[in-house]
Amino acid sequence: MHRHEGHDACPGDAVDMLARAESLCRERGLQFTPLRRDVLEVVAASGKAQGAYDIAERLSVPGKRVAPVSVYRALDFLMEQGLVHRIASRNAFIPCAHVHAPGEGVIFLICRTCGGVDEESSQDLESGLGRTLERAGFTPAHSILEVEGDCGLCRDRKQAS
Amino acid sequence: MHRHEGHDACPGDAVDMLARAESLCRERGLQFTPLRRDVLEVVAASGKAQGAYDIAERLSVPGKRVAPVSVYRALDFLMEQGLVHRIASRNAFIPCAHVHAPGEGVIFLICRTCGGVDEESSQDLESGLGRTLERAGFTPAHSILEVEGDCGLCRDRKQAS
DNA sequence: GGCGGCGGTGATACACTGTAACACTCGCGC
DNA sequence: GCGCGAGTGTTACAGTGTATCACCGCCGCC
Known part of the structure; x- marks a missing residue:
């Protein structure tokens, strides 16, 4: 489904993604909380762009509902750290497949x-x-x-x- | 507020815009209805990107309310004809300042x-x-x-x- | 003239996307 | 213990867009 050509780094799968996120947060002195981890995992696991409400539903289990607003906060954090991107034309989110050079366009x-x-x-x-x-x-x-x-x-x- | 450099055509103001739209619709055998005209006028008159709800409010007068859904339909038509563009990052609409070559990027x-x-x-x-x-x-x-x-x-x- | 179809519009309701505000908890330093 | 700040839960709400049905006016056709 994905093609990654000419990249320096191409972590690709969800496990690497989580490991990368965790070390990045530790490095920057930020909290990689369970919620943030779960949200990133859902985004990284699916090859397609995920809507915030889709993620919320995915994380909700009977008896434990995750509100969209919590997902948005986690997504804001993950975007600030460059771990996920927002697709404006779809109102959806995808994991970041690169390690970006600062200021680099995508x-x-x-x-x-x-x-x-x-x-x-x-x-x-x-x-x-x-x-x-x-x-x-x-x-x-x-x-x-x-x-x-x-x-x-x-x-x-x-x-x- | 605007800079238009290196363009072939730069109609710019709202009057030209309306005239262009009318002749284009006649040419294509399409209806340039009063509603479509009004919506285009509002979009063309403001230098900034206008939201659909802003346009609806702008067109509404006491006793005669224009529903957003009507505005959306007019905007869909105008976009199909290449008369307005949608700014995805703002959820807003602007008049098309060019006469585009087919397939040309913007x-x-x-x-x-x-x-x-x-x-x-x-x-x-x-x-x-x-x-x-x-x-x-x-x-x-x-x-x-x-x-x-x-x-x-x-x-x-x-x-x- | 009657009749049916079709495009455009009006109106209501609804789904989807995103944010504001407030309360609560937890960990940490003092 | 106490205050403080970050993170989260919850409710409510604002903003954006679509589905559906009804209606109207126009045109072509019988």
Whole structure:
């Protein structure tokens, strides 16, 4: 479902994700609480972007309900630490597949067939964007780039049928 | 508030916008109804991105209320015709400042100080994106690129103070 | 003229997404 | 013990978007 090409780091699965998060929090003197851990686990376990309410439902068991607001707080924390990203066009969240260089731009490739989200970064694209912004006299603070289409696997599957 | 550089067409103000919309609808055999006209006018008149509920409120007068759902339908139509764009990161809508080449990509520069939105297109950026997508084996259908930051005017204003 | 279809609109209700405010607990330092 | 701050639970609410049905006006057709 995912393609990760040309990355420096590609932790990929949920276990690595949790280990990485834990060491990162320890390093920064922050709390990696059970709730935050659970939320990250749900986000990391599914290959698709998860809505906050989906996560809340997933974490709820009969007798122990997790409110969406708690999920949002955990997600805010995880986003601040760069462990998850928000997909604006879907109102959904995905685990961060990279270890990012500071200020590095990211592109999200969202497959409209399988729902999988791939995360790419491109120096080429980045410099093109920089030139365009400079030409427009605009000082960027934060940018989002999301492309919807068909991933390689889904395209092949379509052609085969 | 706006900067439009390197464009082929830059209608800019609301009157031109309405005239363009009307001729475009006639050309395509579509109805440019009063509601659609009013919605487009509100979107075009303000330099900032407008929420659907803002537009609904703006169009409502005592005794004659316009429901948000009607606004959404008009906006859907206007977006299909390429007359307005949706800013995903703001859940808001802006008039389309370009006459687009088919399939051409667009960048939105959103000023976090004045709230103005500028619309740029860049062949340079476009080709960089194309190369990145190809490298990832991804077939794009639709992309959104939104940059938040400070526009030239607001930056200058800040430095002056 | 009657009649049916179709696009657009009005209206209500509802689902989904996100935030504000307050109370409570727990761990920690004093 | 006591205060304090971070994290969480809970309720309520604001904001965003969609589903559904009813109605109206127009046009073509018999």
